Amino acid sequence: MREDYLEIRGLRVSFDGFVAVDGVDLTVLQGDLRFLIGPNGAGKTTLVDAVTGLAPATGSATFDGIQLLGKKEHQIARAGVGRTFQTASVFDQLTVLQNLDIAAGARRRRRSLLRARGAVPGSVQLAMETTGLTGLQDRPAGELAHGQKQWLEIGMLLVQNATVLFLDEPVAGMSAEERRQTGELLRRVRRDHVVVVVEHDMEFLRAYADSVTVLAAGTVLAEGTYAQVQADPRVQEIYLGPGSQGPGSQGPRHQAVR
Amino acid sequence: MTRRWAGSASVLSGYLVAAVILFGAAPVLLSDFRLRLLAQFLCVAMVAVGIGLAWGSGGMLTLGQGLFFGLGAYIMAIHLQLSDAGPAGRPAFMVTGSGLPWWWELFRNPVTAVLGIIAVPALLALLLGLGVFRRRVKGAYFAILSQASAAAFALLLISQQNTVGGSNGLSNFRQFFGFALSDPVNRRMLYFIAAGVLIAMVAAVHQLRRSRYGELLTAVRDGEERVRFLGYDPALVKVLAYVVAAVFAAVGGALFVPIVGIISPSNVGVVPSIGFLIGVAVGGRATLLGPVLGSLAVSYAGSTLSENVESLWIYLQGLLFVLVVAFLPGGIGSLGAALRGRRRAVGDVPGRSAGHGPPGRPLVDGGGPERAPAGARSGGV
Amino acid sequence: MDAVLGQLYAGLSLGSVLLLIALGLTLTFGQMGVINMAHGEFLMAGAYTAFVVQQVIGGAGSAMLIALPLAFLVGGLLGVLLETTLISRLYHRPLDTLLVTWGVSLMLQQLARDVFGAPAVEVRAPEWLRGNIEVLGVPFTTGRLFIVVLAVGAVAVLSAVLRFTSLGRRIRAVVQSRGLAETSGINSRRTDRVTFFVGSGLAGIAGVALTLIASTQPYMGQTYIVDAFLVVVAGGIGQVRGAVLAAFGLGVLQALFAYSQSVSTAKVLLLVCVIAFLQLRPQGLFSVRTRSLV
Numbered sequence: 014m015r016e017d018y019l020e021i022r023g024l025r026v027s028f029d030g031f032v033a034v035d036g037v038d039l040t041v042l043q044g045d046l047r048f049l050i051g052p053n054g055a056g057k058t059t060l061v062d063a064v065t066g067l068a069p070a071t072g073s074a075t076f077d078g079i080q081l082l083g084k085k086e087h088q089i090a091r092a093g094v095g096r097t098f099q100t101a102s103v104f105d106q107l108t109v110l111q112n113l114d115i116a117a118g119a120r121r122r123r124r125s126l127l128r129a130r131g132a133v134p135g136s137v138q139l140a141m142e143t144t145g146l147t148g149l150q151d152r153p154a155g156e157l158a159h160g161q162k163q164w165l166e167i168g169m170l171l172v173q174n175a176t177v178l179f180l181d182e183p184v185a186g187m188s189a190e191e192r193r194q195t196g197e198l199l200r201r202v203r204r205d206h207v208v209v210v211v212e213h214d215m216e217f218l219r220a221y222a223d224s225v226t227v228l229a230a231g232t233v234l235a236e237g238t239y240a241q242v243q244a245d246p247r248v249q250e251i252y253l254g255p256g257s258q259g260p261g262s263q264g265p266r267h268q269a270v271r
Numbered sequence: 272m273t274r275r276w277a278g279s280a281s282v283l284s285g286y287l288v289a290a291v292i293l294f295g296a297a298p299v300l301l302s303d304f305r306l307r308l309l310a311q312f313l314c315v316a317m318v319a320v321g322i323g324l325a326w327g328s329g330g331m332l333t334l335g336q337g338l339f340f341g342l343g344a345y346i347m348a349i350h351l352q353l354s355d356a357g358p359a360g361r362p363a364f365m366v367t368g369s370g371l372p373w374w375w376e377l378f379r380n381p382v383t384a385v386l387g388i389i390a391v392p393a394l395l396a397l398l399l400g401l402g403v404f405r406r407r408v409k410g411a412y413f414a415i416l417s418q419a420s421a422a423a424f425a426l427l428l429i430s431q432q433n434t435v436g437g438s439n440g441l442s443n444f445r446q447f448f449g450f451a452l453s454d455p456v457n458r459r460m461l462y463f464i465a466a467g468v469l470i471a472m473v474a475a476v477h478q479l480r481r482s483r484y485g486e487l488l489t490a491v492r493d494g495e496e497r498v499r500f501l502g503y504d505p506a507l508v509k510v511l512a513y514v515v516a517a518v519f520a521a522v523g524g525a526l527f528v529p530i531v532g533i534i535s536p537s538n539v540g541v542v543p544s545i546g547f548l549i550g551v552a553v554g555g556r557a558t559l560l561g562p563v564l565g566s567l568a569v570s571y572a573g574s575t576l577s578e579n580v581e582s583l584w585i586y587l588q589g590l591l592f593v594l595v596v597a598f599l600p601g602g603i604g605s606l607g608a609a610l611r612g613r614r615r616a617v618g619d620v621p622g623r624s625a626g627h628g629p630p631g632r633p634l635v636d637g638g639g640p641e642r643a644p645a646g647a648r649s650g651g652v
Numbered sequence: 653m654d655a656v657l658g659q660l661y662a663g664l665s666l667g668s669v670l671l672l673i674a675l676g677l678t679l680t681f682g683q684m685g686v687i688n689m690a691h692g693e694f695l696m697a698g699a700y701t702a703f704v705v706q707q708v709i710g711g712a713g714s715a716m717l718i719a720l721p722l723a724f725l726v727g728g729l730l731g732v733l734l735e736t737t738l739i740s741r742l743y744h745r746p747l748d749t750l751l752v753t754w755g756v757s758l759m760l761q762q763l764a765r766d767v768f769g770a771p772a773v774e775v776r777a778p779e780w781l782r783g784n785i786e787v788l789g790v791p792f793t794t795g796r797l798f799i800v801v802l803a804v805g806a807v808a809v810l811s812a813v814l815r816f817t818s819l820g821r822r823i824r825a826v827v828q829s830r831g832l833a834e835t836s837g838i839n840s841r842r843t844d845r846v847t848f849f850v851g852s853g854l855a856g857i858a859g860v861a862l863t864l865i866a867s868t869q870p871y872m873g874q875t876y877i878v879d880a881f882l883v884v885v886a887g888g889i890g891q892v893r894g895a896v897l898a899a900f901g902l903g904v905l906q907a908l909f910a911y912s913q914s915v916s917t918a919k920v921l922l923l924v925c926v927i928a929f930l931q932l933r934p935q936g937l938f939s940v941r942t943r944s945l946v
Contacts, residue, residue, distance in 0.1 A: 090502035102497045104490045111486045119502030126484040173501055332747045408930055411687050411746045415881045423923045430916035545754055585762040592755025597738060598749050621656045
């Protein structure tokens with residue numbers, strides 16, 4: 014089986030003179046569940062924006078030999094790079110099935126768009142099973158619970174046939190049980206996808222991250238396993254100030270990381 | 272599966288009822304004068320069907336449909352004038368001595384005239400649509416531009432006294448593709464054509480709405496930015512609906528000409544363009560039948576009232592806009608549902624969808640310091 | 653050359669009127685996301701105010717001076733009335749405000765027709781606005797000059813208010829981030845109402861000015877509203893600076909086009925220019941992102 018990977022080199026994003034991302038190198042392999050952390054303003058979401066076409070950037074970001082920078086959002090999506098947003102952005106007026114079917118359809122032939130959907134497509138069926146939304150297929154997405162909306166977004170990424178998945182704070186606002194289910198879902202998904210998760214939730218990170226990249230002030234501060242990163246004094250410093258025990262430490266400051 | 276069957280049965284019976292009323296009951300019950308009036312309303316309703324698709328399903332507030340209505344109408348009028356004048360003849364209103372404009376000659380042939388009625392507005396809508404949608408000009412910007420285009424078109428027509436009759440427009444048509452317009456039988460035929468075309472348009476929109484394209488169009492309406500990240504170009508999705516709406520308006524205009532007997536700039540400017548919207552809003556913009564029924568009802572109310580007190584109708588028209596759009600954005604059809612508080616019907620109202628957001632607000636996601644740049648490209652209206 | 657200069661002067665005064673109309677539109681659009689189609693009728697109300705004042709007072713000279721503040725008041729009050737009764741319910745539904753205010757505009761036009769009659773009424777220009785001043789050797793009518801001065805004055809005052817007063821700071825804060833402004837204790841509802849008052853009042857003043865160069869009739873607002881919106885679109889929504897540039901740009905372009913072509917061709921060319929311009933800058937001259945409003 015072919016190994017896919019995302020390769021970012023010297024990525025730089027600036028707005029009106031303010032440099033949000035300053036020369037980031039990042040390589041993520043398939044099967045590696047990568048978490049991207051860092052304090053507010055570190056440039057995490059901007060990095061995702063740049064790679065998915067939302068923010069103009071210089072440098073290079075390639076996937077499958079294709080240069081992503083400079084392409085339009087929909088072209089990048091078609092090249093196999095998908096993303097979710099911090100606030101679940103599903104189509105509230107459409108049903109779960111319709112949401113997934115649209116996500117699955119970008120490569121459909123134009124003419125087939127003019128017909129109504131016949132049977133439920135296999136990939137959509139599979140995605141509903143993977144995300145546990147099968148029973149809700151005719152429910153308008155606007156009526157779903159918060160966690161279910163996030164799962165629907167992930168499901169949309171799956172049927173979209175994206176190989177690189179960027180998830181922006183997927184478990185924010187979820188209950189403990191929903192977090193656990195999301196984590197399991199991500200583990201299932203990472204086997205044949207390149208998965209990058211932007212997340213602040215350290216418990217979640219510790220439980221599910223294969224590797225972690227720490228961003229600070231637009232640059233990569235540290236990279237490695239959770240334990241390696243946690244032990245890095247520079248990471249401890251930017252997160253909790255001098256003398257603390259690193260991002261995983263228990264206590265009231267823990268949530269302040271958000 | 273059973274639900275689908277039940278659905279298609281009720282759809283079929285719906286079309287049957289419409290056909291019986293339009294083809295059976297109306298011609299029998301109405302006087303020739305009233306039937307002609309109804310035919311005129313049907314033409315206006317064609318514009319409304321297109322607006323229902325573009326605005327109701329697609330969220331594009333087309334404030335300038337008079338442009339396309341006028342294009343269709345004037346091309347038809349030019350053709351009728353030329354066929355009245357006979358081969359190599361010229362219409363009476365033109366100043367003698369000046370030559371026939373070259374673009375008149377294009378529409379002398381009945382086939383090119385019919386083709387032109389469809390192709391000219393379609394091409395213009397394609398160009399305009401791609402121009403604005405590609406650059407992500409949407410919402411209020413789009414509405415204002417389309418309104419300005421109708422205004423400019425009307426002014427252009429007024430200035431062309433010698434080629435399209437200026438503010439008087441074109442009138443006094445004697446025949447319609449060889450059929451004398453003075454013959455009541457032919458007038459009746461025109462009515463039947465209008466009724467048939469309208470039903471076909473509703474059926475076309477029906478198919479578009481239930482197709483995957485229709486779902487995609489709604490998705491673009493409610494989350495244009497999100498659709499991009501699924502690998503679609505929203506500009507192409509929107510432009511199709513816009514072109515369909517333009518062609519429907521043009522066909523409505525083309526049939527309006529022989530039925531009413533005159534077309535002038537006052538039928539195509541800013542005021543009539545917004546006028547097309549009232550019926551759509553009243554009937555329910557996001558529904559299949561709302562635009563048609565609303566448009567017919569408003570046309571009927573308008574002609575009945577202005578026969579008596581014209582100023583009263585203008586006040587009422589204004590009031591309708593205010594009341595329906597402000598307090599009943601789902602249209603009259605949602606009134607019962609709104610009273611009963613049923614969630615589903617209210618859910619059909621696109622009033623609070625993303626496309627209607629205020630300018631400058633990021634459409635994709637919430638703020639946060641490192642998010643500010645996202646608004647740079649997605650935030651504009 | 654003289655003819656071109658003459659057209660330029662005509663364009664400047666047209667641009668001034670457009671600017672006076674567009675200032676209010678761009679502020680209310682920028683701050684509240686409201687597209688007020690009845691704005692043109694506030695213009696009409698201002699013009700009829702000048703007419704009524706003249707009827708009551710008789711003398712044209714002082715009537716103009718009295719009419720200006722009065723028209724500001726009339727336009728402003730109409731604006732506040734509209735804002736509190738209807739528009740405040742429709743924030744964040746810009747397309748719906750467009751349709752609702754169109755309905756209001758229809759009713760106001762009909763009202764004007766019922767009260768003053770459909771034909772144009774005569775507002776006489778005062779003695780001191782009937783002469784000519786030679787600028788660069790080409791006569792510039794004092795009426796047109798007066799309009800330009802009025803517009804420039806209005807922009808200057810508005811800019812000063814926005815920049816230096818606490819009201820201006822409140823308005824700018826609400827334009828940039830309504831939520832943040834509210835949490836910092838700004839009463840955004842009151843700020844909205846003040847903005848509406850000022851914006852509509854400026855339309856009233858524009859109406860008085862317009863009596864000098866156009867006829868006063870029930871449809872006069874509609875004639876200018878579309879152009880004024882083009883100014884807002886081209887200038888960038890909520891941008892005073894953009895509105896100034898766009899208004900004079902469009903005014904002069906239209907006058908120059910009208911000189912070489914006909915007035916109607918000028919309109920068409922103008923529209924093409926705006927659409928072409930939006931291809932380059934979809935957000936208008938100055939985007940909402942720009943930190944400063946002025």
